[in-house]
Amino acid sequence: MALEIIESCVNCWACLPLCPSRAIHEARPPQFPHFLIDADKCTECVGDFADPQCVAICPIEGAIVDELGVAMNPPGSLTGIPPERWAAAQAEIAAR
Amino acid sequence: MDLPVIAPPAPQASGCSAGSCGSTSDQMAGMADALRARVQDHPCYSEDAHHYFARMHVAVAPACNIQCHYCNRKYDCANESRPGVVSEVLTPDQAVKKTLAVAATIPQMTVLGIAGPGDPLANPERTFETFRQLSAKAPDIKLCVSTNGLSLPEHVEELARHNIDHVTITINCVDPDVGAKIYPWIFWNNKRIHGRDAAAILIGQQQKGLEMLVARGILVKVNSVLIPGVNDEHLKEVSRIVKAKGAFLHNVMPLIAEPEHGTFYGVMGQRSPSPAELKALQDACEGDMNMMRHCRQCRADAVGLLGEDRGDEFTMDKIEAMEIDYEAAMLVRAAFREKVSAELQAKRARAHAPLSPALPVAPQIIRFIPRADEQKPLGRPVLMAVAAKNGMVAIHFGHAREFLVYEASAGGARLVGHRKADAYCSGDETCGDGEFTLDRTIKVLAGCEVVLCSRIGYEPWGKLEAAGIQPNGEHAMQPIEEAAMAVWHEMLAAGKLDAKASAAKCA
Structure with a gap:
């Protein structure tokens, strides 16, 4: 079992020092455009913390997913912006 | 609460x-x-x-x-x-x-x-x-x-x-x-x-x-x-x-x-x-x-x-790509700080000249502009926008990217805020948007009754006046506070500062 950081990561560093398994690699563009989790090392923090630490501090909804690709922080869960409100605002901006 | x-x-x-x-x-x-x-x-x-x-x-x-x-x-x-x-x-x-x-x-x-x-x-x-x-x-x-x-x-x-x-x-x-x-x-x-x-x-x-x-x-x-x-x-x-x-x-x-x-x-x-x-x-x-x-x-x-x-x-x-000799730079920096510090001290000395310097212990209590209180103020406060650099009225109106807003009153001139603007005149053919930018600037200056700048063109002068904002280019290269107070006293002498607020409501 392992978590995965996907391309919406903004490289903010918050997760890296928290990982008890030292499983997170910093971004090194161009090969690694964003932070990455070493699936062989990731334990999802089981035995160390109640919550996976990267998930608990990541500020970007959807940037960390589980093995099934499900967002650990789903849309709206961190910003408080309802997804439909977000979509409406984006549509309004695009229409300007 | x-x-x-x-x-x-x-x-x-x-x-x-x-x-x-x-x-x-x-x-x-x-x-x-x-x-x-x-x-x-x-x-x-x-x-x-x-x-x-x-x-x-x-x-x-x-x-x-x-x-x-x-x-x-x-x-x-x-x-x-x-x-x-x-x-x-x-x-x-x-x-x-x-x-x-x-x-x-x-x-x-x-x-x-x-x-x-x-x-x-x-x-x-x-x-x-x-x-x-x-x-x-x-x-x-x-x-x-x-x-x-x-x-x-x-x-x-x-x-x-x-x-x-x-x-x-x-x-x-x-x-x-x-x-x-x-x-x-x-x-x-x-x-x-x-x-x-x-x-x-x-x-x-x-x-x-x-x-x-x-x-x-x-x-x-x-x-x-x-x-x-x-x-x-x-x-x-x-x-x-x-x-x-x-x-x-x-x-x-x-x-x-x-x-x-x-x-x-x-x-x-x-x-x-x-x-x-x-x-x-x-x-x-x-x-x-x-x-x-x-x-x-x-x-x-x-x-x-x-x-x-x-x-x-x-x-x-x-x-x-830069080569930095910081030891040398520190000497230049120290000289600069010394020069400015002398200027600042002179400025402070001028500002406080009428006050007794013999009371170093007593804190100087600054009274704020009385607002609509019983004792009649000598003239109401006026907001003035200033195109400033280094504490002076020093920027051409059309080149200002921001205006400092000072409130001038009987108690003196004090900074109360700033307003961002776009320089509408960059002196070349990119001036096409000038008119639009000027209108925006005038809107941004809402609440101000005077704009102090080093110079100003004929067209913005007219538009500002029409919007109830008096342009003033007569105090170029003067310290802001002195310029603002000179203008305030002119307004007072001209009877423009009766206690009841004028059309332009102070922000």
Whole structure:
């Protein structure tokens, strides 16, 4: 079992020092455009913390997913912006 | 409002020794000499200094431990000037290189701050490594830090060790119910905590950090974001409490929120305060507290005088190509500081000449403009927009990118804010948009009755007059306060300042 950081990561560093398994690699563009989790090392923090630490501090909804690709922080869960409100605002901006 | 959560302790210092007496219009007036020396070349702590001295921020701190509803962590925009936004995050080594390059090029640069784009104390290794190198290599640069306060108590010792003399804490509330509307979550003890509980922890840490800093003699500025309908009334309470705890200066800034910023407030349609609302709140807090009026809400990688950004001249690729002889640069920098300090002293001496210098102990109490009170004022206060540089009326109206707003009254002229504008005349064929920009500028200057500038074209003159704003180019290269008072006295003599407000309502 392992978590995965996907391309919406903004490289903010918050997760890296928290990982008890030292499983997170910093971004090194161009090969690694964003932070990455070493699936062989990731334990999802089981035995160390109640919550996976990267998930608990990541500020970007959807940037960390589980093995099934499900967002650990789903849309709206961190910003408080309802997804439909977000979509409406984006549509309004695009229409300007 | 009754706030049982945090009861302010009785202030230990009395009178001016806490350093927060006097007023924004004359911050330096009642200040002890030692304190004055600590802020006189810091553009963010001294209004006088901001006309002459520059600051820079290095963006070494990308991580954050809280979320604020006015912030979007997808910071990456070169065209935005607002806190939290940067173009490139630097390593400590890069930040040190950049700082030395800027300091060698811009002798006015006296202050290096770390302000993000996340929270400096959520990135303690990167932040303190930068400070450690700089205090060794560039002892003539003041170091300061701006934090949300969550991790502040555990880092106060280390801040003191690195000789950090100025710390800014962003405190938007002292009531967790208000805080729950500003902060959706914090990261605390290895957990993400939401809502009211999160706000209560954050508030507790901020207040504790403030007390610890004051106890160590570190100067604390408190920043607050004014969010209409969320914390506007509440900020008066915040101001009172942080003053009682010994904060040196309170900076109430207007919320910046647009849908395209992607922030909670921007997307949800939370409005920003008008300049008049901001000024009213700052005025209301001022009875209790030294208020900062000259903040420009700069980026976490800003470089230059407040109100300008020379960051483009110092991108990492340009810095790598520079040869820096910092020993030589330090001599030039020291000479510059000496020259400005002499100018400032002369200016202060002129400003206070009529007052008795024989009373060094008594704090100088600055009376504020009486508003509609029983004793008849000699003339109502007037807002004047000034196209200024280095404390002088020195910019052509059409070239001004911002206007300082001064309130002139019988009690003197004092800075009360600033308004951003786009220079509408760049002197070439790009002037096509001039008309549109001019209309916008006039709208931005709403509430001001006079605009002071070094020169102004015929067309904008007419348009300004038609909008009830009197242009004035007769005081070019004069100190702002003198020019503003000369114009105010002319208006008074002309009978334009009867107590009842004129058509242009003061913001």
